[in-house]
Structures are given as C-alpha cells and as structure tokens.
Amino acid sequence: MYHFLECRLVDHLREFLRRSYNLEDANIVVEQPPKIELGEFALPLAFDLARKLRKSPRKIAEEIVINIGEIPGIDKFEVAGAGYINVRINRAALAAALANDSLPDSDGKKSNSAVPASTGKVLVEHSSINPNKAAHIGHLRNAILGDTFVRLLRFAGREVDVQNYIDNTGAQVADVVVGFVHLERKSMVEIQALAASPRFDYLCWDLYARVATWYAEDKANLQTRLAALHAIEQGNNETAAIAELISIAVLKRHLETMERLDIEYDFLPRESEILHLHFWDAAFTKLKEAGVLTYEPQGKNKGCWVMRRAGTLAGTVKTPASAAAEDGDKAITDMITEEDQKVIVRSNGTVGYVGKDIAYHMWKFGLLGRDFGYRKFFRYPNTHECWISSTDGETEHPHFGDVTEIYNVIDARQSEAQSTVIEALRGLGHNEAADRFTHFSYEMVALTPRCAAELGYTLSEEDKARSWIEVSGRKGFGVKADDLLDALIASAEKEVNSRHLELPGSERSQISTQIAIGALRYFMLKYTKPSVIAFDFKEALSFEGDTGPYAQYAAVRASNIFRKGGLNPDDFCRGSGPGGSESDASRRQGTAVHRVSPDEFDKFLAGDAGNSVWELWLAASQTSQVVSQCVATTEPAYMAKHAFRLAQLFNVFYHRHPILSEPDEKRKRFLLTTAAVVRRELIRVLAVMGISVPAAM
RNA sequence: GCGCCCGUAGCUCAAUUGGAUAGAGCGCAUGGCUACGAACCAUGAGGUUGGGAGUUCGAUUCUCUCCGGGCGCACCA
Incomplete structure (x- = not known):
C-alpha cells in the first residue's frame, strides 16, 4: 500500500520536474521523516536541485509545494527544516485500502502485485x-x-x-569411506545397517574428524585416501558403492533436518x-x-x-x-x-x-x-x-x-x-x-570462545582472547543443526509447560516446535549478511526482546483478542491465506462485515491523539515495500527488522488500548480492525521468513 | 605481498544505501498483572560512530591514509 503510494508520488514528481524545470531522469529519493508528526514521506529533493537551479533549497521547496498539484491519496505537501518537502497522505484512504487489502483505487488487486512482475x-x-x-x-x-x-x-x-548442489565425488566423502572401512573395519552390509540409523550423519561427523586426525598422525595414511578416491572415480566396485550409500544416506538426513525448518528443494544436481x-x-x-x-x-x-x-x-x-x-x-x-x-x-x-x-x-x-x-x-x-x-x-x-x-x-x-x-x-x-x-x-557463523568452552573444547590463550572462533567440520568443531533445534524445542517446551499445562501434550509440543523454529530462523535473519555471527547459546536460545518468539507472541496476542471476544478477525479486515475464504464468502453474501467508515478512520487516526495508532497502521502498510527492498538489495534482514517493529508497535498499542472493554462501539470496531490488520500483516511477514504463528503462547 | 569484509552504548547488533536530535535488544536500576495472560509495557543511566585528512548544503555511510581484527589468494573441493 505504502509502496504503491510512493511509486505514484515518484512518477508524479518526475513528470512535474520535467514539465516545470525541464529536468530529465532526476534521482528522486523518498524517505520517511524522523517523526510521525512530520508526515509519511520526506523528499530531500530540493537540496539536489539547489545547485542546478542556483536557488536556496528552502525557496525551491516552497516553489514545488505550491505548484506540485493534486495527487490522489495524498493530502498535502509542506516545507520543513532547511528544505525538506514532507508529504502527508490521506490516512483514512490508506487505512480503508489496507483493511480491504487492496490498492487505494483498484478493483480488488492484491497489494503485493504492486511489485512489478519481472519476466522469466x-x-x-x-x-x-x-x-x-x-x-x-x-x-x-x-x-x-x-x-x-x-x-x-x-x-x-x-x-x-x-x-x-551436492558434491558427492570429493575427498570429504572418500574420507568417511576410509573411516568406516579402515578405522571401523565395517563391511558393506554393516554400513548399510548403520546408514539406516536415525542420526547416521552424527556418526559420520565423529568419524570424519577421527579420519582427519588419523591422516595427521602419519602422512602414509593419506595413501589410503588416494586409493579410495581413485576407486570412487572408477566406479563399479565396493568402495564406490559404499561412497554412494553414505552420500545418499547423509543427504537424506540433511533434507530431514531442513524439513524441520520448513525448507524444501526442487532439485538436487550432483557433481x-x-x-x-x-x-x-x-x-x-x-x-x-x-x-x-x-x-x-x-x-x-x-x-x-x-x-x-x-x-x-x-x-x-x-x-x-x-x-x-x-x-x-x-x-x-x-x-x-x-x-x-x-x-x-x-x-x-x-x-x-x-x-x-x-x-x-x-x-x-x-x-x-x-x-x-x-x-x-x-x-x-x-x-x-x-x-x-x-x-x-x-x-x-x-x-x-x-x-x-x-x-x-x-x-x-x-x-x-x-x-x-x-x-x-x-x-x-x-x-x-x-x-x-x-x-x-x-559471512560465516563462528563460535564465541565461551560457547566453544561450553561444548567442551579446550582453548589456547590466543583463542580465548578472540571475539570468535571459526567452526571446522574437519575437526568436528561446531554445533550440529539438529542439536541446536533440539535444544531450542526443549527450552520452548519448558516455557510452554509453565503457562499452558491445560493443553494436550501433542498441542504443547506443536507450539514448542513452532517457537523453536521461529527463534532459530529469526536469529539467523536478524543479522545483516556481512556481519559474522558469533554464535552463543544464550543469545540463540533467547525468546525475549528482538527475537522470533517476540513477534510470534504479538500475533498470538492479536488472535487472543478475537478468541476471547468470540469474534472472527476476518470480519474486520480482508484476511490472507486459508482463513480468508470465509470472509470472502460472507462478503459475497453481504453478511455482517464490520467495516469502519472513512469518517471514523479520519476521526480515530487524526491529530496527535491518532498519531501513535497511525504509526502502527503505517508500519503495517509497508510490507510490500520492505519485500521489494529485500529483493533489490538481497538482504532479508530488513524483513526481520520490519517484523520486530510491527510487533513492538502492536505491543504498545495492545498495552495502551483495552479493546474488548471499550465502551464506545465505533471506537471498539476501529480498534478491532487495527488488531485484525496488524495480525494479518504479522502472519504474512513471518510467513515470508518461514515462521508460523502458534495457536497459543 | 595482493584482493574482499568488519570496527558504532558494558555486550550483541541497526541506521530507510549521502539526510533532520545515531536507534534497538540484552544486561543494569526503578515501576506496572483478580490480564484481550508479563515470552509484555513504562522510566532512567549508558556515544568524540577505531584515529586523522578530504569531498559535500549535510558523512556512521563516499575517497585517501594510518591502527586493530577476520577471510580469501593450491594442478583441494
């Protein structure tokens, strides 16, 4: 929604600059003012033009504001500071469009289709x-x-x-073959049996490290590896068959591990x-x-x-x-x-x-x-x-x-x-x-020295002084994915059990799993790509503050309002996903959908009193904007930031406005609509991060 | 030696890609639940953005330089 308005604004401005100043392809930067009271968009445009036009930024800004003309959905332009042009949008129009999950002037098109569909x-x-x-x-x-x-x-x-991409022909696979055959003295049949065990990949983890040590003990042992590599390359022999067996079994384990996090693949090309x-x-x-x-x-x-x-x-x-x-x-x-x-x-x-x-x-x-x-x-x-x-x-x-x-x-x-x-x-x-x-x-994930010590590794004085230590599969030094997930689930389960013992066990473990995945995925996404993650159990296992569970909790709270009130959130805004179909049906039949009128939106979102709620609405309208930004910069961390901000603003809103006990019916409907819209957007944003919202928390 | 990345509050990280008074979380101190369940909220302390120079109306962001740290520079994969 927000993104759509911004595009419209930029188009209009570009046309305006061409007409009035004869400027082609000016670089138009659109920002958000530092405070919500100043408006929804900020244009530093006049600073750029100051040199070209040889006028003060302030004067140019004033000129533009007077001559810019009307843009649908935008209420007014004003000059601020040394020459910023701040733009105020029509709050009621945006809110109504957002509640309807459509563009302000469209015939019911989804907001996310505002992103131009590229080809191919x-x-x-x-x-x-x-x-x-x-x-x-x-x-x-x-x-x-x-x-x-x-x-x-x-x-x-x-x-x-x-x-x-699966590299199944390299030395690493050969090393594990060497481990099973030469160190463990296992036969093909025995390895086959082991490969069927639940965590065969753990076995290989330890063995791989042992083989590396064995090579280091005596260089002559490297001959064994070379022989294995040759045999694998040649094919049609037992060593090659074992290699194939191992790599397929471990690959299946990787797929299972990733499946726990809702990660799926379409195709596995192999070397x-x-x-x-x-x-x-x-x-x-x-x-x-x-x-x-x-x-x-x-x-x-x-x-x-x-x-x-x-x-x-x-x-x-x-x-x-x-x-x-x-x-x-x-x-x-x-x-x-x-x-x-x-x-x-x-x-x-x-x-x-x-x-x-x-x-x-x-x-x-x-x-x-x-x-x-x-x-x-x-x-x-x-x-x-x-x-x-x-x-x-x-x-x-x-x-x-x-x-x-x-x-x-x-x-x-x-x-x-x-x-x-x-x-x-x-x-x-x-x-x-x-x-x-x-x-x-x-950048890589490394371990903090404290984490390494917790895992039982003895560190040199030099390593202790470092801020992080690189993991090494060859040394078996690192935290296994399934172990971390297990620890997260156990930790979440403890929390769930302490608050929802009334729920059946299966439901509690389902919730715990969702929380664990939320915590893990959020943790990996909140850091920007060039930042080395110095992994620490304490931070990864945290469920408070800037974490996945915090955002999940905000969505759960929103749901709880409707559950307690015996209401359906989809009756207050157009829903997304599977829950949306009923409201479509009820809309078609013209049954009671609790719409807020434009006048009411105006009333409740206006002025200083409306500002804090409006800030929440504005944030909720920015999802597709943030998605475009993430794609354009190949940086998913913006999505995590967006989810956190939305959750944080909602928690403030939630705390400040008791909704179900609100005596004014119109105001109550407005507040419920707010909660419904934010809930929908939170679910949507978290889904993009691969995080689902539990039934209870 | 060459190339790439990083250095921001005590700790872990942001900063709309050059914009307005540099923001969050954790930790610390204080306060708030017969609640739409506190996995939350409020208040506070905490900063010479590693040092220096430059470009600019404007620099955490760009350039140069120095300091500190990381990663790459195989007839390995």
Whole structure:
C-alpha cells in the first residue's frame, strides 16, 4: 500500500520536474521523516536541485509545494527544516485500502502485485552441504537465508526453482569411506545397517574428524585416501558403492533436518552427473573456442589450461617471455605472471572444481546444450516432490535449468571462485547471463570462545582472547543443526509447560516446535549478511526482546483478542491465506462485515491523539515495500527488522488500548480492525521468513 | 605481498544505501498483572560512530591514509 503510494508520488514528481524545470531522469529519493508528526514521506529533493537551479533549497521547496498539484491519496505537501518537502497522505484512504487489502483505487488487486512482475524463472541455489557429515549452524544460516530469499521472491510474484548442489565425488566423502572401512573395519552390509540409523550423519561427523586426525598422525595414511578416491572415480566396485550409500544416506538426513525448518528443494544436481554426463567436455570445447581458456606451455602452470583470474585486467598478464625481455630477473616476474592465472584443467588432464562450476552454470542458463537425467528422490509430506540428478533419468520430469536469473547463496569465502565463473560467462559472450548472476554472499557463523568452552573444547590463550572462533567440520568443531533445534524445542517446551499445562501434550509440543523454529530462523535473519555471527547459546536460545518468539507472541496476542471476544478477525479486515475464504464468502453474501467508515478512520487516526495508532497502521502498510527492498538489495534482514517493529508497535498499542472493554462501539470496531490488520500483516511477514504463528503462547 | 569484509552504548547488533536530535535488544536500576495472560509495557543511566585528512548544503555511510581484527589468494573441493 505504502509502496504503491510512493511509486505514484515518484512518477508524479518526475513528470512535474520535467514539465516545470525541464529536468530529465532526476534521482528522486523518498524517505520517511524522523517523526510521525512530520508526515509519511520526506523528499530531500530540493537540496539536489539547489545547485542546478542556483536557488536556496528552502525557496525551491516552497516553489514545488505550491505548484506540485493534486495527487490522489495524498493530502498535502509542506516545507520543513532547511528544505525538506514532507508529504502527508490521506490516512483514512490508506487505512480503508489496507483493511480491504487492496490498492487505494483498484478493483480488488492484491497489494503485493504492486511489485512489478519481472519476466522469466529465477533459480536460487542454497544449502549445498557436503554429504559426508551432519549439517551445522553455518549450514543453517545458508539454508535459512536462501529459503527466506526464495519466499521473498515468490511473494514478489516471481517463479522460483530451488536447487541444492551436492558434491558427492570429493575427498570429504572418500574420507568417511576410509573411516568406516579402515578405522571401523565395517563391511558393506554393516554400513548399510548403520546408514539406516536415525542420526547416521552424527556418526559420520565423529568419524570424519577421527579420519582427519588419523591422516595427521602419519602422512602414509593419506595413501589410503588416494586409493579410495581413485576407486570412487572408477566406479563399479565396493568402495564406490559404499561412497554412494553414505552420500545418499547423509543427504537424506540433511533434507530431514531442513524439513524441520520448513525448507524444501526442487532439485538436487550432483557433481557425479556433471562428470558422467560430460558437462565439462561440452563446456571445455566452448571455452577453448572463445579463447577463455588458454594452454600454458611453460612455467609453473606448464601443461595446464588456465583462465585469467577474476579482477585482473585483460592485457596485464605478462607472458614469461615478454617479462624476461624487459627484466633480467625472471624468477620474480614469473611469479607475478602466474599469480594472475587460475588453473582450470590440470596438467594431468582432469578438471578442477571451478571448471565443473562453470559447466554447471552454463547449464543453469541453458547455454550448455546438455541436460541432466532426473529421478524422483524425496517426497515431502505436502506431496511436493524433490528430484535428483541421475545418468539415466525418468522420461517424465519437470523442466529445470534454462532460467533467466540466478542467485547463489554461498558464503563470502567463495567470492573469488564465484567471480571466476561470472568472468567465464562474460568471456563466452554471455554478458546478459553474467549480469543476472548474483553471488548472494554472506559471512560465516563462528563460535564465541565461551560457547566453544561450553561444548567442551579446550582453548589456547590466543583463542580465548578472540571475539570468535571459526567452526571446522574437519575437526568436528561446531554445533550440529539438529542439536541446536533440539535444544531450542526443549527450552520452548519448558516455557510452554509453565503457562499452558491445560493443553494436550501433542498441542504443547506443536507450539514448542513452532517457537523453536521461529527463534532459530529469526536469529539467523536478524543479522545483516556481512556481519559474522558469533554464535552463543544464550543469545540463540533467547525468546525475549528482538527475537522470533517476540513477534510470534504479538500475533498470538492479536488472535487472543478475537478468541476471547468470540469474534472472527476476518470480519474486520480482508484476511490472507486459508482463513480468508470465509470472509470472502460472507462478503459475497453481504453478511455482517464490520467495516469502519472513512469518517471514523479520519476521526480515530487524526491529530496527535491518532498519531501513535497511525504509526502502527503505517508500519503495517509497508510490507510490500520492505519485500521489494529485500529483493533489490538481497538482504532479508530488513524483513526481520520490519517484523520486530510491527510487533513492538502492536505491543504498545495492545498495552495502551483495552479493546474488548471499550465502551464506545465505533471506537471498539476501529480498534478491532487495527488488531485484525496488524495480525494479518504479522502472519504474512513471518510467513515470508518461514515462521508460523502458534495457536497459543 | 595482493584482493574482499568488519570496527558504532558494558555486550550483541541497526541506521530507510549521502539526510533532520545515531536507534534497538540484552544486561543494569526503578515501576506496572483478580490480564484481550508479563515470552509484555513504562522510566532512567549508558556515544568524540577505531584515529586523522578530504569531498559535500549535510558523512556512521563516499575517497585517501594510518591502527586493530577476520577471510580469501593450491594442478583441494
């Protein structure tokens, strides 16, 4: 709603500036004034124009205010401060539209369709956990960011495919195979039995760390790993079968863990298929033809196919020959030269990780000319089907890949590799694809020294002084995702039991789970992406203040008002989601829907007295605005902020206005409408974050 | 050495992407429940935004520089 008005305002202003000042494509910034009394929009426009027009900002602002003309939904413009133009919108009109969940002047279109629908399918890749050990809190941040971004895109009207890339051919899986076979002396059948155990991934977690220690004890042990790797690559032997068994079992566990958080995937492309279906061969040919890859005949990278490293300019790479010609000291110039090269194909002819990634991303954009085979892999309780890549696929399958826009949720440590892939696409002449390739980069989750100590790790004095310590799967150092979720559920259950012992046990555990998910997802979303999360149980387990449960609680309180009053919130505002259908029905039949008239809105929202409630309404109207902002900046944290602000404003409102005991019927109806609208928006906002609202708290 | 990121209240983080008096949560102090259940609300203390220079009408935000911390720079994935 708010977003719609803002767009209208900007359009009008742009037209006005063109007409009156002959200014094309002026950059029009719209803000919110620092205080609600000053209006709903603030325009610092006059400051920009001051230089161009050689007049004082204040004078320009005054001129604009006089000549701007009428805009539907906007009441007036006024000059403030040194030259701000503050805009006051028609409160009653916005409130009525919001209660009706429609645009001010529209024929019942939903507010979120105000976001311009872009063309083409979007692909979001997230999670991508190596299938050799349990998922940990770092993976949780990735998956929660990715899943929330998917929800944001879908809210904005985009069609999205969710992919989870599985690296099942690397050394990590081989390491666990080595662990089972050489350290544990397990047979294929025994491993099969273990793989069926409920938390097989935990077993692998410990084993993986033990194998790493075993390698460190004696370098000769690394030969065992090499043999395993070769066997896996060759295929058709027991080692390869065990590797497949392990990676599939661990992958299933990852899907289960993520399912606990309402995170689902559409397709699981695996590295094994990238290899077996010869994706690389197709990519290699094109890359050679385009001159992206060049053969290095000498020096350190002799015999390799190399690519210019991302960020280095074309022409700056000196060949050893030219370097030698201008400088006698060949050793030094050689180093400078080769630093700018990234090896894609090794001298033994095998392709490295980045090469496979280039091929994969060509496939994503439909530029490779090859496709995966597809098999059904995992069926979610809601019947949603998750597919996996295979060499020999089913004949009937959905169409994956060939998208127009991609987002890769991968932590910041991979940014150089990501840039290399983008550069390769550019080198191939696919600039439009490269432009729509977004590395959704975020910082890692680390542990506070206190947290590490709680987990029983002994720390060096140096580590104790740090503000955080990086987790390490190789060392088995970290907090497992399922453990954290279990701890959160237990903690929530304690709280629920202390207040709602009257409820049946199944319902209490359902509520506890919802609270735990709310706490966890909110926790991972409230930090902005470039901020390292120093994980601490005390903060992650908190249910008070700036947390998910706080926002959930506000929505529950809103619901409670209607429950206690024997009322249906959908009779006061147009509902969203499954609850909305009855009100649609009742509206069609013309039955009692308790509408607030424009006059009443005017009366209750006007002036100083109405300001604080109006602030709540205004915040409630900004959901689609915030969604656009999140999508445009690839930053879901704004959504968490919005949810918190909405909840906070509602709690103040709730505390200040006893609604059910309100004697004035009209005022009571207005207050109930306020609660109904905020409840609807809170449910909506939390849903975008993957958080549901419990029946009671 | 090169590249990217971070430094804001005691702690953990925001700041509408260059805007008006830098805001929240936690913690601390004080007060508020026969309530639409306090997982809440109210009040208070707490800041030279790491230091310095520059650009600008205006800088936490942009540029440069220094200080401190993190991460990347493999014929690993």
